[in-house]
Amino acid sequence: MDTDVLIVGAGPTGLTLANELRVAGVPTLLVDKLPQRSTLSKAGGVQSRTQEAFDQRGLLEPLLATGNHPTGTAHFAGITLSLTQGRHRHPWRSIPQAVIEGFLEQHLAAQGISVRRDHELTGLSQDEDGVTATFASGRVVRSRYLVAADGGRSTVRSLLGAEFPGRPGTMTTVAADVRLSGDDPVMTHTRSEDGHWASVFPLGTDPQGRPLRRLSLGGPGRSLPREVPVTEAEIRDGLSAVFGSRVQLLELRYARRITNAARQAAQYRHGRVFLAGDAAHVHLPIGAQGMNTGIQDALNLGWKLGAAVHGWAPDHLLDTYHAERHPVAAAVLRNVQAQSLLMDQQGTRDPDLVATKELFAALTQLRDVQYFLDDVLSGMGIRYPMPGTEGRPLVGLPAPDLDLGPVRSHELLRRGRGVLLDPADRFAKVAALWHDRVDRAGQGAGTEPMLIRPDGYVCWAGNPDDLEPALGHWFGEPH
Numbered sequence: 001m002d003t004d005v006l007i008v009g010a011g012p013t014g015l016t017l018a019n020e021l022r023v024a025g026v027p028t029l030l031v032d033k034l035p036q037r038s039t040l041s042k043a044g045g046v047q048s049r050t051q052e053a054f055d056q057r058g059l060l061e062p063l064l065a066t067g068n069h070p071t072g073t074a075h076f077a078g079i080t081l082s083l084t085q086g087r088h089r090h091p092w093r094s095i096p097q098a099v100i101e102g103f104l105e106q107h108l109a110a111q112g113i114s115v116r117r118d119h120e121l122t123g124l125s126q127d128e129d130g131v132t133a134t135f136a137s138g139r140v141v142r143s144r145y146l147v148a149a150d151g152g153r154s155t156v157r158s159l160l161g162a163e164f165p166g167r168p169g170t171m172t173t174v175a176a177d178v179r180l181s182g183d184d185p186v187m188t189h190t191r192s193e194d195g196h197w198a199s200v201f202p203l204g205t206d207p208q209g210r211p212l213r214r215l216s217l218g219g220p221g222r223s224l225p226r227e228v229p230v231t232e233a234e235i236r237d238g239l240s241a242v243f244g245s246r247v248q249l250l251e252l253r254y255a256r257r258i259t260n261a262a263r264q265a266a267q268y269r270h271g272r273v274f275l276a277g278d279a280a281h282v283h284l285p286i287g288a289q290g291m292n293t294g295i296q297d298a299l300n301l302g303w304k305l306g307a308a309v310h311g312w313a314p315d316h317l318l319d320t321y322h323a324e325r326h327p328v329a330a331a332v333l334r335n336v337q338a339q340s341l342l343m344d345q346q347g348t349r350d351p352d353l354v355a356t357k358e359l360f361a362a363l364t365q366l367r368d369v370q371y372f373l374d375d376v377l378s379g380m381g382i383r384y385p386m387p388g389t390e391g392r393p394l395v396g397l398p399a400p401d402l403d404l405g406p407v408r409s410h411e412l413l414r415r416g417r418g419v420l421l422d423p424a425d426r427f428a429k430v431a432a433l434w435h436d437r438v439d440r441a442g443q444g445a446g447t448e449p450m451l452i453r454p455d456g457y458v459c460w461a462g463n464p465d466d467l468e469p470a471l472g473h474w475f476g477e478p479h
């Protein structure tokens, strides 16, 4: 074998996975076909759960120190979820994808892992022991596992012949990175009487410190074929249709048309090959979910591949990647489709739709409805199917960040190992059997004992009799 895991694609998914495997101590090769990292901003919104996951690896503080990354309030179908403010330790934040990629790449480089650029994967085969990848250069790499993090048009997915069912795009909207003048709006979704709309949210600042905005535009007659270039005149016209003369375009840095294609791989695991991020699911970027879902795919898969490489993964562990992550992205695709319809992105002004939206807007004035939608978008409500969830409200959910006196419980996850919170020192004997994979923490008197997986999800809480089976289920045979 040339390496244990070959990751194809150094976008946010591949970079996060490379870091997870580094934390797990797994030799990894990360390749990308681009000679240089893309500087396109693409995603701009980072959800609470993604920030929490970075925090659990000690990466959030240095990431936030890279610049001014303002917090904001999430929206669903353009309706701001203002009642959810203050709900999470890490509120929704604007951090451009390019900043996250640059930060992760530098962090990996500092740990001796560099992205092998100019490496375009063109061929793939697998057998019982491993995967053979061929590159455009003629180079051949043999690995035990391969992860396709190569984006929505995944070469790996095509080479596998993997099913990618869903719906082709039926319309386009415009996404642009801009500087605006006049009454420069921040975080708004604005609609004109005649169905034209504009969404604006902050994208940090340019090198001169001037505010940048992500602008999305649509409405009647604005859904042009994807290949038609977006012009400055089109952006000015779209702004004027929504804001009149209140807002003008100062600078257009980048623009593209985005389709509402919605597809998801039927299977995330194909033997020794796994699909992650956009390679596994694509949808219209509404509500800041694509990059976040990919990063969380990587967190879910990383420690499981680590366990397989180190030889302690129970037989079912790698299959739980599909079982846990497929339903998450399926739900994202559905909520994006619902949001796109409610936002009437094509500007039909269909009276039935207007009535539905009015009713929906009234419902979203209820706190519980906002909390429900916030759970959907922020990732904090993701609950994985696990044994022991019945009657145990914590099991399957992201672990709470508890103040344990000298440390926060999330800080205990920095080593990428399991953590057993054992405030009453009752489980030292059983935990010792898994001491090479699970850390036991005796701090935090008064908190509930719980077992936390390396990706930060609670996998046991409550009944002491179930602890040993849970350790075996997630961490394999005792030492």
Ligand SMILES: Cc1cc2nc3c(=O)[nH]c(=O)nc-3n(C[C@H](O)[C@H](O)[C@H](O)COP(=O)(O)OP(=O)(O)OC[C@H]3O[C@@H](n4cnc5c(N)ncnc54)[C@H](O)[C@@H]3O)c2cc1C
Residues within 6 Å of the ligand: 008, 009, 010, 011, 012, 013, 014, 031, 032, 033, 034, 042, 043, 044, 045, 046, 097, 119, 120, 121, 122, 149, 150, 151, 152, 154, 155, 156, 175, 258, 276, 277, 278, 279, 285, 287, 288, 289, 290, 291, 292, 293, 294
């Ligand atoms: C305008 C816009 C706005 C968005 N806003 C948001 C947002 O606010 N929040 C959010 O969460 N998401 C958002 N998204 C979605 C987000 O950008 C994607 O979900 C994210 O980029 C997916 O990351 P990835 O690492 O899975 O794939 P990618 O970022 O597509 O990376 C794939 C990598 O694989 C490489 N590659 C491809 N083929 C090969 C090959 N054969 N060999 C080697 N390398 C290869 C590519 O060069 C690329 O670097 C937005 C997208 C767009 C376009």
